[in-house]
Amino acid sequence: MLLEVRAxxxxxxxxxxxxxITMEVPAGGIVTIIGANGAGKTTAxxxxxxxxxxxxxxxxxxxxxxSGLAPERIAxxxxxxxxxxxxxxxxxxVEENLSTGAFLxxxxxxxRSDFEAVYSRFPRLAERRRQYARTLSGGEQQMLAIGRAxxxxxxxxxxxxxxxxxxxxIVEEIAxxxxxxxxxxxxxxxxxxxxxxxxxLADYAYVLETGSVALSGVAxxxxxxxxxxRAYLGA
Amino acid sequence: xxxxxxxxxxxxxxxxxxxxLVAVGLVLIFGVxxxxxxxxxxxxxxxxxxxxxxxxxxxxxxxxxxxxxxxFVGLVGIATERTLFRPMRDNPLGGLVVSIGLLLILQSLxxxxxxxxxxxxxxxxxxxxxxxxxxxxxxxxxxxIFAAVLLLGALWLFLHRTRWGFALRxxxxxxxxxxxxxxxxxxxxxxxxxxxxxxxxxAGALTAPLVRTFPYMGHSVIIAAFIVIIVGGVGSLEGAVxxxxxxxxxxxxxxxxVDGVIADxxxxxxxxxxxxxxxxxxxxxxDRG
Numbered sequence: 001m002l003l004e005v006r007a008x009x010x011x012x013x014x015x016x017x018x019x020x021i022t023m024e025v026p027a028g029g030i031v032t033i034i035g036a037n038g039a040g041k042t043t044a045x046x047x048x049x050x051x052x053x054x055x056x057x058x059x060x061x062x063x064x065x066x067s068g069l070a071p072e073r074i075a076x077x078x079x080x081x082x083x084x085x086x087x088x089x090x091x092x093x094v095e096e097n098l099s100t101g102a103f104l105x106x107x108x109x110x111x112r113s114d115f116e117a118v119y120s121r122f123p124r125l126a127e128r129r130r131q132y133a134r135t136l137s138g139g140e141q142q143m144l145a146i147g148r149a150x151x152x153x154x155x156x157x158x159x160x161x162x163x164x165x166x167x168x169x170i171v172e173e174i175a176x177x178x179x180x181x182x183x184x185x186x187x188x189x190x191x192x193x194x195x196x197x198x199x200x201l202a203d204y205a206y207v208l209e210t211g212s213v214a215l216s217g218v219a220x221x222x223x224x225x226x227x228x229x230r231a232y233l234g235a
Numbered sequence: 236x237x238x239x240x241x242x243x244x245x246x247x248x249x250x251x252x253x254x255x256l257v258a259v260g261l262v263l264i265f266g267v268x269x270x271x272x273x274x275x276x277x278x279x280x281x282x283x284x285x286x287x288x289x290x291x292x293x294x295x296x297x298x299x300x301x302x303x304x305x306x307f308v309g310l311v312g313i314a315t316e317r318t319l320f321r322p323m324r325d326n327p328l329g330g331l332v333v334s335i336g337l338l339l340i341l342q343s344l345x346x347x348x349x350x351x352x353x354x355x356x357x358x359x360x361x362x363x364x365x366x367x368x369x370x371x372x373x374x375x376x377x378x379x380i381f382a383a384v385l386l387l388g389a390l391w392l393f394l395h396r397t398r399w400g401f402a403l404r405x406x407x408x409x410x411x412x413x414x415x416x417x418x419x420x421x422x423x424x425x426x427x428x429x430x431x432x433x434x435x436x437x438a439g440a441l442t443a444p445l446v447r448t449f450p451y452m453g454h455s456v457i458i459a460a461f462i463v464i465i466v467g468g469v470g471s472l473e474g475a476v477x478x479x480x481x482x483x484x485x486x487x488x489x490x491x492x493v494d495g496v497i498a499d500x501x502x503x504x505x506x507x508x509x510x511x512x513x514x515x516x517x518x519x520x521x522d523r524g
Contacts (some may be wrong), residue, residue, distance in 0.1 A: 013315070045490050051411060070414070071415060072414050072417045087409055087411070092401070092404060092405060096401055099401050100401050100402065100405045103398060
């Protein structure tokens, strides 16, 4: 397994946000975490990236324990994180935002070719490369946030609610992009409230309910599961 | 009358120069750390005392003393960040308390080392450049203007052209998202406070022969710098530079044509007016974090 979360718990003040969750991400494909608002999906990704400390348990990436490391150290191991709400740097240009994504890279010529790769993947970013990120639309900001994470040349990509607040056409485009990225060999851990989209994209899925893993399984099978259909697919 | 007007413009430009150096450092530290450094005037004072110790007492070359002031106060800033500021990051009240504590410590150390009386610093150059009949600028003041333009230009290039410059701006806009890009907040903070302190130090060193140098000299400059960053928009470097120019011109003109005390009042009124009309300052578009 590429990433293993082992019986990990997270508490905010006195409230337990995650309770002994265990999940695995293999070295290829898309794994998704679905669940209602406040189920702990975002917290799970934040724990992997080191933004929140674990109260118990551990997280292991490529056989190495990463829980307890600072976020910048975890990024240096190759975990790219596209945070909830995109979090692009508003007063940096598109190009500067992408540059910060390449902050840890020392291979200048490969970085240059990655710039071109991101621009050809997202032509709308290429058109706006000198614009401040705050002037972009929601969909464009999402693309920029994904592009920024790709500039790290991640060994694994964490995506937090990439469809949030976007028009259906744009959501479709984002879904295509996620499939593309996975196709280039980058494993993806996708957190989504849009369970329909997530289960369609993913190979494997975890269902979080009030901080615990309620259910997990092959995405196609969960798509047919009665409980999942009633609770998350509105069927 | 034209002579007086031109002369006042020259004087205001000089005042804007060192004020901008001090205010920009304050903004840089606040932007990256969320701490308002009340001891920033004392960093300025330390720079001035480097010139007292090295140039006036040991008779080393003036330029060397100024460079030493830049480096020394920069190092004091780095030490301050590691020991006092880092534990207080994004804790405005804690930052207020430790920086006021630091202010008192630095003032006391200066008093212990040099006494409370005003220092006499022989001017490195007595030359006055005559711009036209009745309008002149002492070379010493001209050097301050040159140095400010040079250093602020270098800072701009650093922030907009280098890897760590991007990292600093990103950290100021969203520290958490910056950490996800692999940017170490500790390192970014160290650089921001180091540069901020060094700029205040070099401003103090350059102006030491031109102002009254004594352990409490930081007061006057920190009040002006606070007005400047509020008028410019807390968090905006460009705003701080522009506001330094506006404030220095208003203050110098009122001092020349009316009175120094009135000028201080007008400066504060300027800040009030900006706060009422545009609470985020001239350039401030958003709150930090």
